[in-house]
Amino acid sequence: MASTYDVLLARLQTAFDAVESGADPVLRTSDRSDYQANGVMSLAKRLGKSPRDVAQIVVDHADLAGVATVEIAGPGFLNLTLSTKLLGDQLSALVHDERLGIARATTATVVIDYSAPNVAKEMHVGHLRSTVIGDALARMYRFAGHHVIARNHVGDWGTPFGMLIEHLIDLGEGPAVASLSIGDLDSFYRAARMKFDADDAFKERSRVRVVSLQSGDPETRRLWRILVNLSVEYFDKVYAQLNISLSAADVVGESYYNDMLADVVSDLDALGLLVRSGGALCVFPDGFSNRDGEPLPLIVQKSDEGFGYAASDLAAVRDRVSTLHASEMLYVVGMPQSQHLAMVFAVARMAGWLPDTVRCEHVGFGNVLGADRKMFKTRSGETVKLVALVNEAVEKAGASLERRTSDLDDDQKKVLASQIALAAIKYADLSTERQHDYVFDLDRMISFEGDTGPYLQYAHARLRSIFRRLGEPWSVGSITVGLDAPEERHLALGLLAFPEAFEMSLRSLQPHRLCSYLFDLAQRFTAFYDACPVLASVGPLRDERLALCEITARTLALGLSVLGIDAPEQM
């Protein structure tokens, strides 16, 4: 089934082509009518004709019988009003369409790099956005029909592991494992750090340990593996708590690329791209300069022979294209890394490792700020742990549930509190344009009023409540709609706009567009709900309204689910 948007666009395109081949209509929803088509004005300018005359020609050529009526407005806008028949047909199709009008895409292999916590460190707000945005994009891509490969590029390599392993040895394996198992990674890390800074002998041992780690000493690797495995177990718990679709299987950390680094360097050299500069081996991609206006290098091998993160990032690009056969790659990484990633991509393209046919994008995002508009920290100035953040939100959501009389038992309330808390946090994160910083204000996002996740969940719960009260199973063949009440029509138009909103959000890699759509839909629904009795109405009218409710409930649930947000049946 073609979406309403596509039906209109196709008919308009034909009409525009009749005037001038290649002219594009720009179709959008409008307050003045159901849809508005622009594009006549620029076309008229090119043809040197009056916009209204051109509009008339387009209208004459447009085959909109049974679809919509057109009116030329203002200097040359085409205001389209959908026919009741089209609305009825489209709604009837939606009732029986699991995908709610969203086409299944031809399958691409999409590698999405997100979350990326560090081994032996706890996850904190700094990981929130990458994790939440990456998860939402992964879910959206999967629903669209693509093959998604999630890559959790954890920081599991580098000089800190010397001191961490030595600290592990000092504590004794058993006690160390026991303390790390409870997820208290930060105090382990801090203790190692303190010893490293205070004790020269420990520092020397750590240095030696790094060397044996890198040279593949089996015992050192075994100890390192202990740290990695315990950390991955901890990450899994956090992901479970956050309802993030990442697992240990998606963890492919920096260490995975170790064996490829030497080849990256020698292959770049063979291609004649390597330059020795300041002792380091560098590639100078075009278009990047440093603060003195000189070409800026991407350092692939440091002057001490060690490999930088540029080398492993290059290895990852190459691996994802050649081994995973990625046709699209997304890096959900903070904005400050944009220059680095742009250079990595540029070098990969120079080397021929990243063909032009592979879309490769940095999905950058801004910072999470506190009320003071500075980086979000605790009152004492420490980094906010993700677990603590969620716990506080769950607590608030739970307290709010208690304040309302409810026939739910304690277990149900516990689950609900978590679902509401996560909806609040995730929706707040996803609903602002991702490149922008946003102010983290838990009280606002969990106040359950206005443009929040819980508001959307509530709208959905009210809908489900209608069907619970209905008792009997409800089904309908085809809907004969009048949509006489303006609220009904407004809601119906909102439902038909779902595919376009979803696809636009996915195309632009901007989940906030889907958020805006869902909020708008929820508002349309509540206005309808207030004005149009459903269960108290009878006959075809009741079926029509139940159909609107059914589609709305499924649209909200599906929209939320691809954002990684649960839609409870009741709350």
Added chain:
RNA sequence: GCGGCUGUAGCUCAGCGGAUUAGAGCAUCGGUCUACGGAACCGAGGGUCGGGGGUUCGAAUCCCUCCAGCCGCACCA
């Protein structure tokens, strides 16, 4: 210095492939209640879209410039 980002109602944010009176949420004020879950609905006030210039019949949206703030810019990822 180079590059990137930001500046839209009191607050938090949409809108920025140009187009008819600039939108939403919160807050404020005023309505709606025998309510299918009021965590709701309806309405009002509130903005020279940072300043200036340009392109255009038309600019929050495109171009230039200035102001304010943030981030990155060679061996930590």
